[in-house]
Amino acid sequence: MFGIVFRQELKVLFANRTWWAILGLLVALTVLAALNGQARFAQMQATAAQLNQDEATTQNALKATVERYEKNPTGDPPSVSSPGNVGLSILGHYAVMAHDALAPLSVGQSDVQPFYYRVTAHPPHTFLNASEIQNPLNQMSGSFDVAFVVIFVLPILIIAVTFDLMSREKEAGVLALLAAQGVPLRTLILAKTAARAGIILAVLLALVALSAALIGADLSAPETAAKLALWFGVIAAYAFFWFALALLINAMNWPSVTNGVVLANLWLFFVVVLPSVVNVVAGTLYPAPSRVELTTEMREATELADKEAAESRESYLFDHPELAGAGANLDNFYIQVLATDAAVEKVVTPIMAEFDAQAAKREGVVDLLQYTSPAIAAQQALNALAGTGNERFKNFTDQVLAFHGDWRGYFTSKIIKGERMTAAAFDAIPAFAYTAPGFGLAQTAVDGPLLFMFVVGLILVLWAIRRYARYPVV
């Protein structure tokens, strides 16, 4: 019986023009979104390539100047042989994060969080604040990406094709006829839903493959393939939730119009209202420290450090006795810069740590409260798979901070020991190598949401099936 109804429904759906229009819309929007994401990330990659190139040019020019002097050492050594001048003034190193293969599918936080920093020998707060030029209007509106089509648009399309699944049959008087012919209600509704869900899932599967092709994802890389499979899993689970919800609402035996109103309200509730409420909750429980106060406190610290520059110098060397070798030729100016930097850093570090701690707690609240709304769960999971969630940028910043330690250490030790930058020393300047976090980081962020959406969907289906036992056909 299921098979008969299922096949019949497929026939009806294939002949239905509205249905084709809805599928066409889904395909068109996804293709547009994928191309759009692709263009955005291609631009970022071009920027990244440019950074490394210019970086190398500057460094080579400095090295060449020093080399010329080494071949013909007449007069004073060039100023670029001063490690302080190079590390604290002229040179910076661009630490660039490489984007994941699936990043173009979900822009996520990548229009807000920097994907590169210009690391210098100054403390981290001096370069961590830099941001890319963006029109705030564009950031506010967000990007039209595949994740948006999935999270916002897909449920609307699902609601549009399911809200009157049963009620319409009843309103048209068909239901009584079918029941009279001995078609079990549950079989009928499940077959009808399955036909629709089957087609949509098939289309989604095709769309995932198509968008992967459009963004040029290399599926021969096992990790990318696995992420894409999970991506489809998340979309499928999300779609399953909305189908299940529609199935349940249909089981309430309300008129079609009421079903439509209720489902529209539920969409609004899960996709618009709950996320904004959870955002308020997370922000109120664990607000970020004030950046405004940070600014004034940093300034006070800088001034204090300048005033006490001499003493600070002593204490800096006291803190770093290993650097104050006997007979070290101290470059006074840059020593003083380092001392001031250290004094400011002492003030800023605990505040920055507070920023991080609060951010981690906020993310913790969201990790927990994502289970109030499948839309939040789906967003978190899709961002994690695309590598564009906050945790990914945090991981990048941590790598940059570790690298900054090496880079700064390289120059400060030379400054304090009074060494000059030789041509060989330029080659030995540490370079940043980004390591993408393993599959695990994405996986842990995806498992919970995936399971949640699937289980909730299943509960809704079972609940609906129970209700259909008492569904009046007339």
Next chain:
Amino acid sequence: MIASIARKEFIAALRDGRVMWSAAIFAVMLIAALASAAQRYADISQERAAAQAIVNEQWQNQGEKNPHAAAHYGVYAFKAVTPLSFFDTGVSSFTGVSIWLEAHKQNMAEGEPARDATAIARFGELTGAFTLQMLLPLLVILLAFASFAGEREQGTLRQVLAMGVSPLDLLFGKALGAAAAVGLFIAPIMVLGLIGLAMAPDGLAFFGNGMVVAALYIIYAVIFLFLTLAVSAAADSSRTALVVMVAFWAVSSVALPKAASDAARLVHDTPTAIAFQRAVAADLETGVDGKSLDAQVNERREATLRLYKVDAVEKLPINFQGIVLGLQEQMSNAVFDKHFGQLNGLMLRQQGIFEAMSALSPRLAVQLASMELSGTSLGAHLDFAAQAEAYRRNLIDTMNKAMTMNSSGANPEYRAGPELWGQVGPFNFTHPGLTASLSKLGPSFMVMFLWLVASVIAAVMAVRKLKALIA
């Protein structure tokens, strides 16, 4: 006749549990959003004012210094918030809150709040404006989608029309009844909100803005009301009317603003920060007009020596280094004007794309107008940056002149003190008044007006062809 139809619609709406539940939830969210806006305004305005006071004090009490050292010390400009800033946060989550004003450099604003938010903030912030822009239309749709189509399905439309009721009376009666039902929830909140605004610090200065904002949202709701009535009259069933209106709402309110942002980037792309810095650095080398600093300094040296009739810079009664700094500042200002001017121009052209696309989306139109009037638009941020920059230039100029006039060969160790620091005065961001905001809103007002007219005409035309029976 219109009055009695309106009364019937009003009572029917109040008896509809669906509508009342939706309206009650909406009202609770709006009240919560407004209350939190008042709280945030109180906190943040105080915090920014305190920070500005600290920075001003630091400047004033920096001790005795060479004026150019003071110029390097500089000050910070903090963006003061308006009483409506948290009713409609606009773009302010994505713009910096302070700018460092120092010698030789025009810096960009720092400290975007969005960097400290979780990814779910991107779904939208729960503000009064967000609630009104996103939820109010949906409430109106739920209230009105069945107005004609539902009566047709029940067969009452046939009876009413047979009684000789004019379709236009029916339309305006239904509109009035629905408006009264929504107004029952919204009007008291709006009035309370406006009273709260008037009582907030600086609130009276923005009361006019608040009134215009309130009026805009009322018009916005009316647009959706007439659109829904038009669709309800023309649709073959209330089911279709609901689907069409919800789809229109979703596309125009949710999808189009995102599409607008991508279209804006495609059409007028802004440079990357690195490209921008490089372009500025390149022009700082050569000067905008191709005249290098050295050439300008030489020219000025000759002229100054001639003026004072001496043959060497050391013999001048003034400090020529101060003049050099002034020239350098003039030259770099021209470079900043060129590049920041181009960048701001690009961003405003991107906003133009949003304005153009608001022709398809009433939400976009009301959103642009609402944040402009709330002082949280792109334009307001650029105003802040411009005022801060003007303040910086005056500050640097004052320092350079003091250096030129007071430290000379006779007095090389000149140190300025609090009198000079005090000459600069504190920085205060003054938000452009209502008239200035209104003058920028031509496109948005025009779009809203056209939507209003079009929705009423559509409704009138739809009821003129009203069919009493289901086809």
